[in-house]
Amino acid sequence: xxxxxxxxxxxxxxxxxxxxxxKAETPPQRIVLPKDAVPLHYDLTIRPDAAALNFTGDxxxxxxxxxxxxxxxxNAANLTFGATALDDMPVSPKVDLTQKDETVRFTLPSTLxxxxxxxxxxxxxxxxxxxxxxxxxxxxxxxxxxxxxxTQFEPSDARRFLPCxxxxxxxxTFKLTSIGPTGQMAISNMPVEKxxxxxxxxxxxxxxxxxxxxxxxLFYGLGDFERKSVMVDGIDIGVVTKRGDIDKAxxxxxxxxxxxxxxxxxxxxxxxxxxxxxxxxxMSGGFGAMENWGAVLYAExxxxxxxxxxxxxxxxxxxxxxxxxxxxxxxxNLVTMSWxxxxxxxxxxxxxxxxxxxxxxxxxxxxWAQAENSKQGAIEDxxxxxxxxxxxxxxSAAAATESFDNITxxxxxxxxxxxxxxxGPDAFRQGLRNYMKKYAYGNTVTTQFWTEHENAGSRLMTxxxxxxxxxxxxxLISVKSATCINGKTSLxxxxxxxxLEPIGTPKPNWSVPLAVRVMxxxxxxxxxxxxxxxxxxxxxxxxxxxxxxxxxxxxSYARQPxxxxxxxxxxxxxxxxxxxxxxxxxxxxxxxxxxxxALDLVQVTPLEADPLVWMAMMSTFIGLDHEIANDDPRKAxxxxxxxxxxxxxxARIGWDAKPDESANTIQLRQRLLWTLGRFGxxxxxxxxxxxxxxxxxxxxxxxxxxxxxxxxIVAYNADPATFEKFKALSEAASTELERQxxxxxxxxxxxxxxxxxxxxxxxxxxxPLPLAPRLLHYMSINHPDDAYRFAKxxxxxxxxxxxxxxxxxxxxxxxxxxFDPAVxxxxxxxxxx
Numbered sequence: 001x002x003x004x005x006x007x008x009x010x011x012x013x014x015x016x017x018x019x020x021x022x023k024a025e026t027p028p029q030r031i032v033l034p035k036d037a038v039p040l041h042y043d044l045t046i047r048p049d050a051a052a053l054n055f056t057g058d059x060x061x062x063x064x065x066x067x068x069x070x071x072x073x074x075n076a077a078n079l080t081f082g083a084t085a086l087d088d089m090p091v092s093p094k095v096d097l098t099q100k101d102e103t104v105r106f107t108l109p110s111t112l113x114x115x116x117x118x119x120x121x122x123x124x125x126x127x128x129x130x131x132x133x134x135x136x137x138x139x140x141x142x143x144x145x146x147x148x149x150x151t152q153f154e155p156s157d158a159r160r161f162l163p164c165x166x167x168x169x170x171x172x173t174f175k176l177t178s179i180g181p182t183g184q185m186a187i188s189n190m191p192v193e194k195x196x197x198x199x200x201x202x203x204x205x206x207x208x209x210x211x212x213x214x215x216x217x218l219f220y221g222l223g224d225f226e227r228k229s230v231m232v233d234g235i236d237i238g239v240v241t242k243r244g245d246i247d248k249a250x251x252x253x254x255x256x257x258x259x260x261x262x263x264x265x266x267x268x269x270x271x272x273x274x275x276x277x278x279x280x281x282x283m284s285g286g287f288g289a290m291e292n293w294g295a296v297l298y299a300e301x302x303x304x305x306x307x308x309x310x311x312x313x314x315x316x317x318x319x320x321x322x323x324x325x326x327x328x329x330x331x332x333n334l335v336t337m338s339w340x341x342x343x344x345x346x347x348x349x350x351x352x353x354x355x356x357x358x359x360x361x362x363x364x365x366x367x368w369a370q371a372e373n374s375k376q377g378a379i380e381d382x383x384x385x386x387x388x389x390x391x392x393x394x395x396s397a398a399a400a401t402e403s404f405d406n407i408t409x410x411x412x413x414x415x416x417x418x419x420x421x422x423x424g425p426d427a428f429r430q431g432l433r434n435y436m437k438k439y440a441y442g443n444t445v446t447t448q449f450w451t452e453h454e455n456a457g458s459r460l461m462t463x464x465x466x467x468x469x470x471x472x473x474x475x476l477i478s479v480k481s482a483t484c485i486n487g488k489t490s491l492x493x494x495x496x497x498x499x500l501e502p503i504g505t506p507k508p509n510w511s512v513p514l515a516v517r518v519m520x521x522x523x524x525x526x527x528x529x530x531x532x533x534x535x536x537x538x539x540x541x542x543x544x545x546x547x548x549x550x551x552x553x554x555x556s557y558a559r560q561p562x563x564x565x566x567x568x569x570x571x572x573x574x575x576x577x578x579x580x581x582x583x584x585x586x587x588x589x590x591x592x593x594x595x596x597x598a599l600d601l602v603q604v605t606p607l608e609a610d611p612l613v614w615m616a617m618m619s620t621f622i623g624l625d626h627e628i629a630n631d632d633p634r635k636a637x638x639x640x641x642x643x644x645x646x647x648x649x650x651a652r653i654g655w656d657a658k659p660d661e662s663a664n665t666i667q668l669r670q671r672l673l674w675t676l677g678r679f680g681x682x683x684x685x686x687x688x689x690x691x692x693x694x695x696x697x698x699x700x701x702x703x704x705x706x707x708x709x710x711x712x713i714v715a716y717n718a719d720p721a722t723f724e725k726f727k728a729l730s731e732a733a734s735t736e737l738e739r740q741x742x743x744x745x746x747x748x749x750x751x752x753x754x755x756x757x758x759x760x761x762x763x764x765x766x767x768p769l770p771l772a773p774r775l776l777h778y779m780s781i782n783h784p785d786d787a788y789r790f791a792k793x794x795x796x797x798x799x800x801x802x803x804x805x806x807x808x809x810x811x812x813x814x815x816x817x818x819f820d821p822a823v824x825x826x827x828x829x830x831x832x833x
Contacts, residue, residue, distance in 0.1 A: 030339065031101055031396040032167060034073055036066045039165045039172035040116070041209075046161075047179045048134065048222060050147050053127040055134060059162050060120045062172075070111050072119060075159035075166035075397075076104035078126050078133070085120040086112070102159055102166075102398070121163055130770055131803040133160030134220065137281040138768060139242060139736045148223030148242060150281050150297055152290050152803070155340060156397035158215035166215045166397065169338045169443045174210040179203070180222045187221040187240060189213075189294040191275050210293065211272060212441045214336050219292035221279060229275075232257050233264060236275040241304065242282065245735075248304040251315065252278050255322045258361055263353075267330050268433035269440060276329070278322065280304050282736040283770070287803065289321050291328030291350075298325070300737050309741050311705045312666040316358070316365055323354035335436060338443040340400035344390045344469070345446060347404070348412015352420075355413065365663060369575045369612050371413070372549055373619060376582040378410035379554060382474050383500045383590070390415065390469040391446050401805050407472075414552045415468045421550040422513040423458035431456035464511045464528070468552060471508040474498040477529060477545060478556040478592070482564070484540035489518055491535045491543065498554040500590050517547035519568045524548075542568040549579035556587045562597060569604050577609070578616045585620045589627070598624075602645055607652050611668035614649055618671045621646075622678070629819045639679040646675055655687065655706070670709045677713030688713040689722075696725065708741070715745035716782075723754050731766060743767065747778035755783045759790060763797075773801050773810060784817035792830050 041062040048055040061074075081095050084106065094107040106119070127149065128135040137148040151161060159166040178186035182203045186192075190208040198204035210218075226246045229238035230253065237256045239249035256278055264270045273294040280303040289298040302321050305314065331353065332346035358367040381387060390412055394400050420428040431453030435444075438452065446469060450462040476498035483490045497507045509530065516525045518539035524547055525537040537543070542564040545555045557565060562584075569577065581601055588595030602617050621642045628635040650672040653665060676684040692714045695702040702710060715726055726746045733739035743762070749755050761767065762775045773791075776798075780787035791798050791811050799807055811830065815823050 029395070032339075033075065033103070033165060033170070036069060037063050037072055037165070038066075039063045039170055041173045041175070042162070042164065043175050044162055045177040045179065046134075046220060048127060048149055050127065050136065050149055050222070053129070053136070054124060055127060056122070056124045057162055058120070058122050059164075060118055061164070062116065062118050063165075064116050065112060065114050067114050068111050070108050072106045072108070072112075073103055074106075074163045075102055075156070076123075076163040077102040077157070077159045079104070079123050079160070079163060080125075081163075082122040082124070083120075084122075085118075087118055088120070101396075102156070104163055123163060125160060128160070130801060131283060131287045132157040137223075137283050139282040141242075141244065146224065146242070148221065148225070148281055150221045150223075150279070151219055151292075152287065152297065153216040153218060153292075154290060155216060155343075155400040158218055161218070161220070164215045168214045168216065168336050168340070171212045171214055171336070171441070171443070173212050174218055176207045176210075176218070176220060178205045178207075178220065178222060180205070183224075184222055185225040185227070185240075187219070187225065187277060187279060187295055189217070189219050189292060190273070191236070208274075213293050213333060217291070217293045217333055219279075219295040219297065221281075221295070221297075225279075227277070228253060230257060233261050233270070235260060235271055235273070238275065238277045239303075240277050240279040241300075242280075245280065245300075245304060248306055249278070249280060251305045251318060252280075252298075252303045252322055255319045256326065259323050259326045259357055262357060262360060263326060263330065266429065267436050269330065269334065269436045271329060272334065273329075276326070278303060278325075289325050291325045291332055291346075293329060293333040296325045296328075298322075301740060304737060306735070306737055308699070308703055309707050309738060311670065311708050312663050313670065313705075316362075316367075316663070319362070320354050320358050320367075323357040324350045327353035327357070330436060334441065335439045336443050338445050340394040340397065340403060341391055342444070342446050343394075343400065343403045344408045344412040345444065345449065347409045348390065348416055351409050351413035352416040355417075362663075366574060366610075366612055368417075369578050371417075372575065372578045372582055373616065374410045375414045375549075375552070376586060378406045378414060379474050379498070379552075379586065380500065381406045382411055382472060383498050383586075385501055385503050387472040387503075389472045401808055404805050405809075411552065415465070418468075418513060418551045419453075419461065419465055421548070422464065423453065423461060427456055427458050428453065431458060431461075460511070460528075464513065467508070467510045471510070472505075473503070473508050475510045475512050475553040476556060476592075477512065477514065477553055478558070479543060479545060479561045480558050482543050482561045487538070487540060489537050489540055489543060491516070491537065491545075493529065493535055493545070494532045495529060498586075498590065500586075512553055513551055514545060514553075515547045515550065517544050518542070519544070519571065544572065544576055544580070546579070547576060548573070549575050554586060555580075555583050556592045562593065566597075566600055566604055569601055570606050570609070574610050574612060577605075577613045581613070581616050581620060585623065595624070599641075607649055611662065611664040615664070615668050615671045618646065618675045621675060625679070626817060642679055643676060643681055646672055646679075647681070650676060650684075657705075666705050670705050673709045674712060677709075678716060685713060685717050689717075696729075711742070711745045712748065716748050716750050718746075718749050718751065718754060720754065723749065723757065727761065727766075736768070739768075740771065743771065743775055744778055747775040748782060750782050752783060752786070755779055755786065759786070770801050773798055773806065777810075777814065780814040780817060784815055785820055785823065788815040788818065788823065788827075792826075 039061055043060040045058045084091055084093055096105040131152045134151050137150055139146050156166055158164055176188045179198045179202055180186055182201055186205040188207040189210045192205055193208045194206040196204050224243045225240050226243050227238050227240045228246050229236050239253045241249050260271055275294055277295045279297050280300045283299040287299050288302050327350040331349040337345045355367050355371050390407060434456055435449055435452040450465050453461045476496040478494040480492040480494050512529045514527055514529045516537050518537055519541040521539035523538050543561055546553060585598040587593045588598055598620060653669055677688060688710045691702055691710050726742060730739050730742040746758050749758055762772045776787050791814055802810055815827055
C-alpha cells in the first residue's frame with residue numbers, strides 16, 4: 001500500500017523524499033519584512049460588497065521607524081492601491097507589488113526620519129470563495145441563496161484583507177470599523193463601541209480597540225447572524241449563528257461557560273478581553289476552527305448540534321474543539337510564537353489543554369485513553385521518511401502551511417503529556433503560569449518555555465524536551481528478555497528508532513522517561529532510558545513498559561514477555577490495553593512482531609471489556625483491512641474473522657440504546673455497526689436498509705448516532721436506486737449541515753461505477769463549491785486511484801476550491817490508499833510539474 005510513502009506528505013516533502021531535483025534551492029534565511037519599521041496600531045475601515053465579491057478599505061497604520069529610510073515594505077496580496085498619505089500629508093509614492101513574496105513597497109519621494117509615523121492607504125481587495133482572507137460562507141434557506149462574510153488569516157492571509165506587517169512577531173492594536181448593509185450584524189474581536197447611519201441602506205459599526213496582537217488573529221464577520229450570550233466571570237460569552245440556528249449552539253455555549261473559568265484558574269492569568277464569541281459559519285471545505293482573539297470562527301459541523309443527526313462522538317468533538325480554541329486565547333493569542341518554527345507552542349499545547357479540560361469535566365469519556373488513537377496517528381507519520389521535527393525551520397510564511405499536521409498537533413500533545421507526567425502536574429502548571437505571566441502580550445521561542453519550567457524546579461526538562469522537539473522520529477524500546485530472580489524481574493531493554501520504511505538520516509538518540517510495572521505490583525519504576533540497558537524492577541509476572549502510556553514511544557516485546565502480557569491482558573488498565581493493542585499492530589506493520597500478535601490480544605479480550613478497548617480493536621481491524629488489496633483472497637478471510645469477533649460484542653449491546661447507557665457504549669455501537677456493515681454482514685446490512693427505508697417514510701424514526709451509522713452502511717452498500725435516494729435527500733435537506741452529512745455518506749459508496757457518478761454529481765451546481773474536494777477525499781478511501789487521477793487531471797479547478805492549508809497536501813493524501821506502484825512515478829512527475 002502506498003500510504004507509507006504518501007501519508008503526511010505535501011508536494012514539497014514529496015520532492016525532497018524522492019530525491020527529485022528542485023530548481024529553487026532552500027532559502028538560506030527567512031523571507032521576512034525589514035525590521036526597521038514596527039507597527040503600533042491599525043485604524044481600519046472596511047466596506048464589503050458581498051454580491052460583487054470585492055471590498056474597499058482605508059487603513060491608517062501607526063508605526064515606529066528605527067532608522068531613516070526612503071521606502072516602506074509591508075505585506076499585501078491581491079490588493080490594489082489608491083490614495084496614500086504620510087503623517088496626514090498626501091504623498092505619491094512609487095508602489096511596487098511583489099506577488100511571489102506578497103509584499104508591497106512604497107518608495108517615498110523624500111527620506112523619512114526615524115521616529116513614530118502614520119501611513120494612510122486607501123485600497124481594494126477581493127472576497128474569496130475558499131477560506132482565506134475575507135471569504136464567503138454561502139447557504140440556502142426558505143428565502144433562497146444567502147451569503148455570510150467571515151475571515152480566516154492564519155498563517156499569512158491578513159495581507160489579503162489589508163496591507164500590514166503580517167508576521168506573528170509584529171504585534172499591534174487594531175480598531176476596526178465596518179460599513180455594511182443595515183440589518184446585518186457585524187462582528188469583530190472586540191465589542192461594538194458605536195453604531196450610526198452611514199448613508200442610504202448602510203450602517204457604520206465601530207468596534208473597541210483590541211489588545212496588542214498578531215495580524216493573523218484579527219477577525220471580521222458580516223451577515224444575517226443572531227447571537228445568544230451569558231456573563232461568566234465578568235466576560236460576555238456569546239454564540240453566533242446564521243439566523244434560525246441559534247438553539248443548536250446551546251451545547252457550545254454551555255461548554256464555553258465551563259471552560260473559561262477553568263482556564264482562568266489553571267493559567268493563573270485571567271482572560272483579558274471583555275467578550276468571547278463562538279461564531280458558526282456554514283463552511284463546506286476542510287476548515288474546522290480558528291482562534292481569532294475574542295471571536296473564534298467554527299465550521300458549523302464543529303460547533304452546532306442538531307438532535308436529528310448529531311452523534312455522541314460529535315458531541316465530544318464539539319467540546320474538545322471549543323476547549324482547543326479557547327486554550328488558544330492564552331496559547332497563541334496572549335503569548336504568541338515569534339515565528340512559524342514554533343507553531344507547536346500554539347497547536348500542541350492547545351491540543352493537550354483541550355484533552356485536559358475534557359477529562360476534567362467529563363471523566364467518564366476517558367479522553368486520555370481515547371487520545372492513544374491520535375498519538376498513534378502521529379507515530380505513524382513520524383516513522384516515515386517524510387517526517388520532520390516538531391520545531392521545524394520555516395523559511396517563509398507561505399511554507400508555514402506545511403507545519404499544520406499530525407506532528408505539530410498530535411505529537412506535540414503527546415510530548416507535552418509525557419513531560420507533564422515527568423515533572424508532575426503541580427510543577428508543570430507552575431512553570432506554565434510563570435511563562436504566561438512573563439511573556440503576556442509578547443512573543444516567544446520554545447526554549448523560553450522550557451526555561452520557565454526549569455526555573456520552577458523541573459530538572460532536565462530542557463534536555464529531554466529538546467530530544468523530542470528538535471529531532472524527528474519515534475523511540476523504540478524493546479523488551480528482549482524478562483527474567484524473575486528472587487522476587488525481582490530483570491529486564492534487558494533494547495533501544496532503536498521505530499520506522500515503517502527505511503530512513504536514511506542518522507539515528508537520533510532520545511532520553512525517554514519510562515515507567516515500568518510488573519502485574520500485581522503497586523510500585524511503578526520510573527527511569528530515563530537513553531540506550532540499551534538492563535533494568536531490575538520489583539515483583540515477578542507479566543511486565544508492561546510505558547505503563548500508563550504517557551511516553552511518546554513504541555514498545556515491542558520478545559515472544560516470552562509478549563505471551564505473558566497476552567495472558568494478563570484482560571487485567572490491564574484501560575489505557576494500557578488500548579496502548580498495547582495499538583503498539584502491537586504498529587510493531588506488526590513494521591515487521592518487529594508477527595501481525596497476528598494483535599489478533600491474539602483480541603481473542604483474549606472479554607465481551608464485557610470497556611467500550612473504548614473494543615473501539616480501538618475495531619479501528620485496528622479497519623486499519624489492517626486497508627492494508628489488504630481488494631483482489632487479495634486473504635481479504636475475505638480476514639473480514640470473516642473480524643465478523644466472528646465483532647458479532648458477539650454487538651449482540652451484547654444491540655441496535656437500540658438502553659436507559660442510562662454510557663456515552664462510550666453509544667460510540668461503540670456505531671463502530672461495531674460500521675465495521676460489520678463494511679465487512680459484509682448480511683444481517684446488519686439488511687437491518688440498516690430496513691431502518692433507512694423507514695426513515696424515508698418517517699424522518700423521526702431514525703436520529704442521531706443510529707441515523708448517521710445506518711446511512712453510512714446503506715450508502716456504502718448502495719445500488720443505483722439507493723444512490724438516487726441519497727441524491728434526492730441531499731437536495732431536499734433543510735440545512736447545510738444536513739446536506740453535508742448526506743453527501744459525505746454518498747461519497748463512501750463502494751461500487752466503482754456509482755462512485756464515478758457521485759464524483760460527477762459533487763462537481764455540479766447542486767453541491768456547494770468548496771465541498772467537492774472534501775467529498776473527493778472521502779471517495780479516496782475506497783477508490784484512491786480514481787480520486788487521485790481525477791484531482792490531478794482537474795487540478796486547476798480543484799485547487800481553486802482549496803484553502804492554503806489544504807492545497808499543498810491534498811493530492812498526495814488522495815493517493816495514500818493506493819496499491820498501484822505506477823502512482824509513485826506519476827506522483828513524482830505531477831509534483832515536479
